[in-house]
Amino acid sequence: MMRDTVMQGDIEMTEPIGAIRATEAPAATGPSRRDARRLRTLTTWLLYAGTAALMAGCAISTPSASLTRFDLGPPTMPAMSATANATNAANATNVTAPASDITAAGASRMSPLKVVVNAPSWLDADVIYYRMPASDGDQARVYANSRWLAPPSRLFGDRLRAALSVDRPVLAAGDPTAAPALRVELEEFAQYFDSTSASHGVVQVRATLFDGSKLLAQTTLRAQAPAASADAAGGARALAIASDAVQTQLIQWLAGRVPAAPATTRAPAQSRALPAASSASGATAPAR
Secondary structure (H helix, E strand, O other): OOEEEEEEOOEEEEEEOOOOOOOOOOOOOOOOHHHHHHHHHHHHHHHHHHHHHHHHHHHOOOOHHHOEEEOOOOOOOOOOOHHHHHHHHHHOOOOOOOHHHHHHHHHOOOOOEEEEEEOOHHHOOOEEEEEOOHHHOOOEEEEEEEEEOOOHHHHHHHHHHHHHOOOOOEEOOOOOEOOOEEEEEEEEEEEEEOOOOOEEEEEEEEEEEEEOOEEEEEEEEEEEEEOOOOOHHHHHHHHHHHHHHHHHHHHHHHOOOOOOOOOOOEOOOOOOOOOOHHHHHOOOOOOO
16 A cells, blocks of 8 residues: 655654545535534524514504494484574474584573593593393403494593583583583493394493582483494494483483573682592482
8 A cells, every 4th residue: 555654743654645634524425514503503593583473473462454443423413402493493494504503592592511521440441342141241341353433431522512512502621611510420331232143232421510519410321222233333333322312311411400600701710610520429419
């Protein structure tokens, strides 16, 4: 066998010609162990990254674009006074008088009223509540992909102010004008299911009338209306109808109870400021 002579310092070493030295890499006949390890590491990392992305995607809340929004529909005028109705009839048989004409006819004869609508924290949100029959556990639940356009207290309050304004000026709670105040507490606003295919909307309020710090009257009003369909759309429409019924009851209850406006139209804010909510909490005066 032929040998090459290799000098290592002062030592002469020989090795067979054609032998593979330890410092030389083998011929590239396939992936090395290092390359294989790198490939496995990359594959594992990609698998973890994909899993993390999937989990993050599941955690993201439903996009607002996929939600269906409901309100109570356009304001209705359930409280037209006799004067307003007469104005309507005089204008034309099939033509409705402009809202400004109706308001002027009625509001000029009734005193101003401050109106504020409150709701408990569970109703101070845009979710739509429904309740299953008591046999299934009387629990308040919410629709997953349906929401109110605004919290129920805001929707109900705007609708109530629009109805009241037909007969009288309606003022904000902080208005410095001396005027009686109506506080409305929204106690129930939900769709009730009698079965899997039948439901109805229920609205309940507690109304308290003040003249400054003096409690004049208090009452609880409730109304319900059947839903045309057993879903969020049917519930929203039923709650709109029930809201109008409660508002009609409220306006009828107010008749004759709101004190006349004082001779002076402006007064210090504290003279007839709306009382704090605690003032109404212990009130037990019955409706008269």
